[in-house]
Amino acid sequence: MCLALPARVVAVSGVEMATIELGGIRKIISIALVPEVRVGDYVIVHVGYAIGMLDPEEAEATLRLFAELAA
Amino acid sequence: MKYVDEFRDRELASNLAANIRGEADASRRYRFMEFCGGHTHAIARYGVADLLPPNVQMIHGPGCPVCVLPVGRVDMAIRLALDSGVMLCTYGDVMRVPASDGLSLIRAKALGADVHIVYSPLDAVKLAIDNPQREVVFLAIGFETTTPPSALAIRQAAQKALKNFSVLCCHVLTPPAIMHILDAAEKPEEGTVAIDGFVGPAHVSVVIGSLPYERFAAIHRKPVVIAGFEPLDVMQAILMLVRQVNEGRAEIENEFTRAVSRGGNTVAQAVTAEIFELRQSFEWRGLGEVRASALSIRPEFETFDAERRFDLTYRAVPDHKQCECGAILRGVKKPTDCKLFGVICTPENPMGSCMVSSEGSCAAHYSYSRFRDIPVVAT
Numbered sequence: 001m002c003l004a005l006p007a008r009v010v011a012v013s014g015v016e017m018a019t020i021e022l023g024g025i026r027k028i029i030s031i032a033l034v035p036e037v038r039v040g041d042y043v044i045v046h047v048g049y050a051i052g053m054l055d056p057e058e059a060e061a062t063l064r065l066f067a068e069l070a071a
Numbered sequence: 072m073k074y075v076d077e078f079r080d081r082e083l084a085s086n087l088a089a090n091i092r093g094e095a096d097a098s099r100r101y102r103f104m105e106f107c108g109g110h111t112h113a114i115a116r117y118g119v120a121d122l123l124p125p126n127v128q129m130i131h132g133p134g135c136p137v138c139v140l141p142v143g144r145v146d147m148a149i150r151l152a153l154d155s156g157v158m159l160c161t162y163g164d165v166m167r168v169p170a171s172d173g174l175s176l177i178r179a180k181a182l183g184a185d186v187h188i189v190y191s192p193l194d195a196v197k198l199a200i201d202n203p204q205r206e207v208v209f210l211a212i213g214f215e216t217t218t219p220p221s222a223l224a225i226r227q228a229a230q231k232a233l234k235n236f237s238v239l240c241c242h243v244l245t246p247p248a249i250m251h252i253l254d255a256a257e258k259p260e261e262g263t264v265a266i267d268g269f270v271g272p273a274h275v276s277v278v279i280g281s282l283p284y285e286r287f288a289a290i291h292r293k294p295v296v297i298a299g300f301e302p303l304d305v306m307q308a309i310l311m312l313v314r315q316v317n318e319g320r321a322e323i324e325n326e327f328t329r330a331v332s333r334g335g336n337t338v339a340q341a342v343t344a345e346i347f348e349l350r351q352s353f354e355w356r357g358l359g360e361v362r363a364s365a366l367s368i369r370p371e372f373e374t375f376d377a378e379r380r381f382d383l384t385y386r387a388v389p390d391h392k393q394c395e396c397g398a399i400l401r402g403v404k405k406p407t408d409c410k411l412f413g414v415i416c417t418p419e420n421p422m423g424s425c426m427v428s429s430e431g432s433c434a435a436h437y438s439y440s441r442f443r444d445i446p447v448v449a450t
Contacts, residue, residue, distance in 0.1 A: 002107060002108070002109050002134075002136075002213070002214055002216040002217070002272070002273070002274045002275060003109055003112075003274075003300065003430070004216065004274045004277075005072075005075070006072075006073070006074040006075065008073070022072060023072045030191075030193060030220075030223070032223055032338075032342075033219055033220075033223070033336060033338050033339045033342070034336070034338070035338065042073070042074060044274065044277060044330055046216050046217070046220070046274060047162070047190065047191045047192065047216075047217055047220050048190055048191025048192070048193050048194070048220065049191070049219070049220045049223070051216060051219065051220075051274065051277055051278055051336060051339060052274075052277035052278070052330050052331075052336055053330070054074055054329050054330055055328070055329050055330070056329075058328040058329040058330075059074055059077075059329040061328070062299075062304075062307070062326065062327075062328060062329060063077055063078075063083075065307060066080075066083040066086065066087055066303050066306075066307055067083060067086060068086075068090070069086070069090075
């Protein structure tokens with residue numbers, strides 16, 4: 001139910017709406033909850049709304065954490 | 072898919088598994104509850120449980136909105152659809168939740184009720200605009216992730232002065248449910264479960280931030296690690312929990328830093344507070360009545376509140392006698408402890424709510440893990 005997917009914003013259009021792309025599929029969603037969104041940003045999409053944004057630097061840092069070897 | 076595939080990498084998973092095995096102290100047990108159904112689903116689907124040493128045990132929590140929706144609430148929606156002739160819309164997950172008299176919304180639809188599956192509350196508002204002669208009711212369920220979209224739908228309906236749109240609000244809150252489980256865990260006579268730490272919600276935390284969890288760490292001295300819903304996120308969170316337990320710490324840590332901040336999404340919080348207020352008490356399947364654990368629509372927006380508009384009253388209805396969903400939702404029992412599991416209760420024909428949504432403990436175990444229960448015998 002709380003499942004949501006990270007998708008790239010390809011166009012910001014109209015009133016608080018944006019087009020996102022995920023694995024080649026495009027969809028128009030609401031960005032009313034993340035008004036600061038710009039084209040190229042990754043947003044977390046849930047029931048037709050972007051509920052948050054993804055921080056690429058933090059994502060890289062987390063991936064590096066996974067690769068750390070045992071102390 | 073970027074930000075998905077990397078977090079499902081097999082080699083990184085082996086590395087994390089080795090680290091967990093190396094750091095878990097063989098002389099003690101680690102019992103961690105993953106609150107969310109999203110984590111339950113990831114653990115089952117990617118076989119995370121098989122990668123953990125035997126003394127690190129995952130307990131499934133009640134964070135599945137479909138699972139905790141009590142029979143009486145579904146009954147309210149079914150009565151509206153069957154008796155009041157409304158156009159009832161809701162998320163697909165809700166359609167098969169078992170209700171009274173052997174009914175569910177999908178069976179009510181088979182009986183002629185006008186029930187629609189919508190992807191978004193926006194679609195429900197659109198149905199109301201396109202069908203001005205019909206009463207359109209959106210059965211809104213979910214935790215803090217789905218609440219802001221419902222709030223925006225009500226705000227939009229108010230701006231457009233829609234006369235035929237209302238919401239049957241069943242939104243629930245995560246922190247009071249975690250508190251409830253922790254409070255219960257301190258009263259062992261009530262058949263509860265011992266927990267050493269929590270894997271904290273992913274997308275709920277995107278909205279509410281990590282701040283609301285700081286109370287548990289302080290009051291109950293339990294570590295919480297907020298984690299994303301991908302398998303490597305869950306494994307990293309387990310490693311962080313093992314470390315906290317080993318070091319005697321009880322802190323709120325955040326593994327999902329790519330999306331969760333301490334304060335959360337303040338725009339979403341503001342719109343939620345504008346439309347909704349705290350409900351005094353709400354019945355959860357499995358947990359019973361939990362004080363201040365759900366939301367209702369503010370009186371200013373009462374024309375959009377289906378409970379007031381149709382004068383609905385909630386009537387509690389017990390679950391199927393042999394269904395163990397209640398104990399499973401509290402983490403006290405496992406799906407395989409239920410007599411109905413996989414026999415007469417299956418995802419195609421769920422008897423209990425935990426078998427309905429793919430993130431319910433029973434459905435996740437049935438879909439991905441039921442053959443693990445059968446010992447492999449050489450022939």
